[in-house]
Amino acid sequence: MAGKIDFYYNPQSRAAVTRWALEEAGADYEIKPVTFDGGDGLDSRSDEFLAINPMGKIPTLVLDDGTVLTENGAIIAWLADAYPDAGLAPPAGSPERGTMYRWLFFIGSCFEPAMTDRMMRPNSAINPRSLGWGDYDQVVDTLEKALAEGPWLLGDRFSAADIYVAASLGWAGMFGAPRIKESAVIQDYVARAQARPAAQRANGG
Ligand SMILES: N[C@@H](CCC(=O)N[C@@H](CS)C(=O)NCC(=O)O)C(=O)O
Known part of the structure; x- marks a missing residue:
């Protein structure tokens, strides 16, 4: 099982898909709010966020070893593997x-x-x-x-x-x-x- 995940998120975005997947997986995650319009949170185009994901896009996950994951499809596939007890994926190779x-x-x-x-x-x-x-x-x-x-x-x-x-x-x-x-x-x-x-x-x- 993976450790704590930092989840860069805004509810009005494609990151909402990842949040659903995190919940299905039963992952331990902490939301890091991201803003697109100068509201509360880290601006998606700030130097701080671009240093994490140079695309300036969410969803972005930072795993407990510092690995950065982006792209909904990749994130959801990884969560299915990292949390096998959630039963989100059939056996590898099937x-x-x-x-x-x-x-x-x-x-x-x-x-x-x-x-x-x-x-x-x-x-x-x-x-x-x-x-x-x-x-x-x-x-x-x-x-x-x-x-x-x-x-x-x-x-x-x-x-x-x-x-x-x-x-x-x-x-x-x-x-x-x-x-x-x-x-x-x-x-x-x-x-x-x-x-x-x-x-x-x-x-x-
Ligand atoms: N290819 C990415 C697309 C993610 C994406 O388009 N995110 C938008 C919000 S829906 C975003 O973060 N935009 C902020 C920006 O470009 O500054 C994925 O599928 O996960």
Whole structure:
């Protein structure tokens, strides 16, 4: 089991996903507030924070040996390994573990960039076949297909991937990403995931 973790966090950010994962894992963590707008906490663009994460982004974890972890997908995968009693990952090397990684990587490498393209660069002339994330509709079709059987991405087994996928679909819906609020499959899945006690605790403060 890992020791105490310093968790650089702002509730209005992607770090909320990591907080849910920390709660699911049962990790011992201390919140270090980060601000984007000069409020209380360490500014994300301050020299002090950039010395920890040169990207100036949260979530950022500092482990008890000083190791810095960033990127939601990597952090969630690491937590699943570091806290095996939480049962967030199938056995290393199993096909199910591969499926868990597939969806953990899918959010950062396909869902997020495809959503950014659709919402912020809608007139991009780049051929989706040249883009690693293809096209937003293809990405949403793929997620809906993966979630159709349920209740989780690995069937009956909840895993680390569900934290990242459900949290991302939850905030995408809040930000008005197309086809998210309209999809019963996605909304049922997000509601199921957000009802978990760890998700409730993470949202509670
Ligand atoms: N690639 C990172 C993205 C994290 C990210 O975009 N964080 C934003 C908040 S949602 C941030 O910290 N922005 C502050 C800044 O850029 O100064 C991940 O997936 O964890």
